[in-house]
Structures are given as structure tokens and as C-alpha cells.
Amino acid sequence: MNSARRKAIVSINSLGLIGLAFAFFLLPACAPWYQAYDFKFKDQLTELDSVPKLLNALEDKNWFVRKEAARALGEIGPEAEEAIPGLIHALKDENYEVRKEAAAAMGKIGSEKNPSVPVLILVNALEDKGWSSAKEAAVELSEMGPKAKEAAPTLIMVLNNAFDNRSPRYVVVRKEAVKTLGKIGPEAEDAVYAFINHLGDFSPDIRLEIAIALRNMGKDKAVAIPVLTEMVETDKIAMVRKEAVITLGLMGTEAETSIPVLARVLMNDNNPYVCEAAAEAMGKIAPASKLVVHSLAIALGDDDPIIRTSAGKAMVEVGKNAVSALPALTNALQTDIPQIQVYAASAIGNIGPDAKWAIPALTQALDSEDVVLRKVAAKALGETGPGDITTIETLIRLMQDFNPEVRLNAVKTLTKYETNNPDVIRAFEKIVETEQNAEVKTAAKAALSKLQKVSK
Numbered sequence: 001m002n003s004a005r006r007k008a009i010v011s012i013n014s015l016g017l018i019g020l021a022f023a024f025f026l027l028p029a030c031a032p033w034y035q036a037y038d039f040k041f042k043d044q045l046t047e048l049d050s051v052p053k054l055l056n057a058l059e060d061k062n063w064f065v066r067k068e069a070a071r072a073l074g075e076i077g078p079e080a081e082e083a084i085p086g087l088i089h090a091l092k093d094e095n096y097e098v099r100k101e102a103a104a105a106m107g108k109i110g111s112e113k114n115p116s117v118p119v120l121i122l123v124n125a126l127e128d129k130g131w132s133s134a135k136e137a138a139v140e141l142s143e144m145g146p147k148a149k150e151a152a153p154t155l156i157m158v159l160n161n162a163f164d165n166r167s168p169r170y171v172v173v174r175k176e177a178v179k180t181l182g183k184i185g186p187e188a189e190d191a192v193y194a195f196i197n198h199l200g201d202f203s204p205d206i207r208l209e210i211a212i213a214l215r216n217m218g219k220d221k222a223v224a225i226p227v228l229t230e231m232v233e234t235d236k237i238a239m240v241r242k243e244a245v246i247t248l249g250l251m252g253t254e255a256e257t258s259i260p261v262l263a264r265v266l267m268n269d270n271n272p273y274v275c276e277a278a279a280e281a282m283g284k285i286a287p288a289s290k291l292v293v294h295s296l297a298i299a300l301g302d303d304d305p306i307i308r309t310s311a312g313k314a315m316v317e318v319g320k321n322a323v324s325a326l327p328a329l330t331n332a333l334q335t336d337i338p339q340i341q342v343y344a345a346s347a348i349g350n351i352g353p354d355a356k357w358a359i360p361a362l363t364q365a366l367d368s369e370d371v372v373l374r375k376v377a378a379k380a381l382g383e384t385g386p387g388d389i390t391t392i393e394t395l396i397r398l399m400q401d402f403n404p405e406v407r408l409n410a411v412k413t414l415t416k417y418e419t420n421n422p423d424v425i426r427a428f429e430k431i432v433e434t435e436q437n438a439e440v441k442t443a444a445k446a447a448l449s450k451l452q453k454v455s456k
Contacts, residue, residue, distance in 0.1 A: 054083070195217075215247050287317050415446070
């Protein structure tokens with residue numbers, strides 16, 4: 001036998017030995033996984049008494065076995081409720097497929113004894129590789145509100161994954177995570193600090209939603225004031241700046257350190273709606289501040305009607321502290337925009353007797369074609385104190401206004417004046433005789449009674 005033939009026979013024999021070794025060592029490993037847990041047939045996996053064995057399989061070293069065990073528990077359905085704790089533990093498995101199957105099984109089994117199960121299922125879905133499922137899970141958690149607090153750590157993790165995937169689709173998931181954390185509110189521990197870290201996020205959508213979500217975060221949100229204050233002046237997106245300003249305003253006196261920046265924003269921002277938000281926020285945060293009153297007084301003369309209107313609205317919040325802005329308010333009362341006039345009249349009325357020299361302008365406003373302005377101006381005149389004969393005559397005429405609220409305010413103001421003017425008394429008597437509105441009629445009767453006591 002030549003050497004070449006001997007080599008060929010040796011090679012064939014070697015291959016045979018390798019084949020035998022494969023059959024001896026490896027073929028048993030290809031047996032169905034469940035046989036290792038004393039299941040002879042696959043159908044046995046769905047029987048109720050298989051639960052203990054399947055729970056053992058959930059601890060197997062092989063991730064495929066753990067996944068299949070979770071799936072089998074789910075197929076058993078609600079009767080396998082005793083498996084819920086084991087499945088909850090499997091939600092922390094290092095393998096995504098195992099976690100996904102465990103969550104699916106929990107959904108099929110359900111648990112009345114453990115109300116956190118739906119939350120845990122949705123938390124698992126937040127990690128889904130498909131962005132759509134993750135988004136839907138975040139939305140469902142959002143609808144649960146504070147009950148979804150167990151999801152907060154995972155939601156924060158989703159938010160923190162900003163630089164893993166910058167695709168527009170993934171931004172949608174992170175955006176929903178922020179919204180959900182906001183609805184969970186103070187129960188979402190550490191969310192405020194995660195929000196602060198992302199107020200400079202690359203996505204304006206994320207920055208916007210964080211500025212809004214912070215409003216619901218309880219006392220902890222105050223730590224975000226310095227970052228929000230910087231945002232209102234530096235963020236490139238007007239809508240983000242506006243929402244940050246609104247959030248500062250809702251924080252009230254806690255945000256008083258932001259007033260100088262808000263004043264600059266009111267004067268300098270190129271977007272009128274940001275300026276509008278700044279004016280309103282200042283009125284809420286520090287109505288007694290001289291800087292606030294001065295800034296709002298200047299804004300009352302701005303070229304943009306949106307800014308003028310917002311400044312007037314904020315002045316209403318300032319109250320008696322607005323006395324130094326009386327010239328600006330009086331000028332605003334004489335503009336041709338009714339809404340600005342209404343806010344100016346209301347603000348003057350809130351100043352009270354110190355605003356007496358604005359009475360002529362308020363009297364003139366009583367003749368406005370705008371019914372709201374007539375109503376507000378009539379009320380304001382009752383706060384500033386008695387007017388002259390022109391004011392009284394105009395208020396008498398106003399008691400015949402077609403609007404009952406205007407008539408009522410005219411009656412109340414003339415009652416405050418406590419005048420014995422016979423024209424006023426006759427006007428009250430006429431209302432008592434002819435008025436159809438019960439409230440106005442009652443007020444006129446009370447006025448007559450009061451004037452009779454005063455005259456005695």
C-alpha cells in the first residue's frame with residue numbers, strides 16, 4: 001500500500017472519529033431545553049403544575065432557556081400568578097430578549113395583588129428596540145400620572161440616552177419620557193436634576209418639554225431657577241425662552257433673583273410673545289419691586305401692541321405699588337386698543353385713592369363703545385374716590401346702559417360717593433321702578449336706603 005493511500009485511509013478514519021465525538025458530546029445538547037427540567041413533552045409546559053419547574057428555568061445560565069421559560073409561563077395565563085415575582089426579577093435580566101418575554105408573560109398573566117405589574121410591563125417596553133413601542137409605552141405611563149412613579153428611573157435613563165441616538169424618531173421617545181416624568185411629578189425622584197442637565201440639550205423639543213414639565217415637580221423645581229434664568233436670555237428658540245419664562249413666573253417669589261434678567265428680556269427680546277410672558281411673570285414674581293413697576297411702565301409705551309397689552313395685564317397684579325406708573329397707565333387708558341384700556345383702567349382702580357388725578361381719563365372711558373371698558377372704568381371710579389360733576393352725570397347716564405353689569409357698577413360707584421345730588425336720587429328711584437334685572441334693582445334699593453340715612 002503506497003503512502004498516499006495510507007494517508008487517505010487515516011484521514012477518513014479521523015473524520016469518522018470526529019463524527020462519533022460530535023454525536024456523543026454535542027447531539028445531547030441539541031435536545032429540547034425543557035427535557036433538562038423533567039418535561040418529556042412540550043405540551044406539558046402549559047400545565048399549571050409546571051410553574052415551579054419553569055421558575056427554576058428562569059434562572060438557567062442559558063439566556064435562550066430563560067426566554068422560553070418566560071414565554072411558557074405566559075402561555076399558562078392568569079392561573080400562573082404565583083410566577084409574577086419571578087417574572088418581575090426577570091425584568092432585570094441582562095438579556096433584552098428575556099426581559100421582553102418576561103414583560104409579555106406578565107401582561108398575559110396579570111395580577112390583581114400587584115398593581116405595579118402594568119407599570120413594570122410598560123417600563124420594559126421603554127427599552128424596546130423599536131422607537132414606536134417605546135413611545136407608546138411612555139404615553140401610557142403618562143396617563144397613569146403619579147401611579148407610574150416606579151417608571152421614573154427608566155424614564156430618566158431614556159432621557160439621558162441623548163447622545164446614543166440623535167435621530168428624530170428617538171427624540172420623540174425622549175420627549176414623551178420628559179412629559180411622563182412631568183405628570184408623575186414630585187414622586188419622580190431625581191427627575192429635576194436630570195431635567196437641569198438637559199436644559200442645554202441639543203434638541204429644542206426636549207428643552208421645551210423640560211421647561212414645561214418642571215412646573216409640576218414640587219418644591220425641588222426651585223433648584224432649576226438659575227438655569228432657567230440663563231435660558232430665557234440665551235436660548236436660540238423663542239418658544240423655549242417663552243416657556244422657560246412662564247415657568248419662572250409660576251414659581252412666584254422663589255424666582256425673584258430672575259427679575260433683572262426678565263426686565264432685560266422685556267426690553268430687548270426680539271419676539272413679542274417672549275416679552276409678553278416676561279411682563280406677566282414679573283407681575284407674579286415681585287409686584288412690589290420698583291424695577292418691575294419701572295420696566296412695565298416703559299413697556300406700556302412700546303410700539304408692539306402685544307407688549308403693551310401684557311404690560312397692562314401685569315400692572316393689574318401690581319396693585320397699589322403701581323402708583324409710580326400712573327402717568328403711563330393714564331396714557332394707556334387713552335389708546336385706541338380696548339384690551340389695553342381695560343387693563344389700564346383696572347390697574348388704576350387697584351391703586352385706589354392715590355390715583356385720583358386719573359379720574360378724568362376714567363370718566364372719558366365711560367363713553368367708550370367697548371362694553372367691558374365701560375364696566376371696568378365704572379368700577380375703577382368707585383375705587384379712586386368721588387369724581388366731579390361730570391363724572392357723576394356720566395355715571396347717571398350709564399345707569400341706563402343696555403348691559404346690566406355696566407348698570408350695576410354705575411349704581412355701586414355712585415352709592416360709594418354718598419352724594420345727595422337730587423339727580424342721583426331720582427336715577428336710583430327710576431331704576432327701582434323700572435329695572436328688570438334683580439341684582440341691579442336690589443343694589444339701587446340699597447343705595448336709596450343708604451342715602452336716606454346719610455341725609456338724616
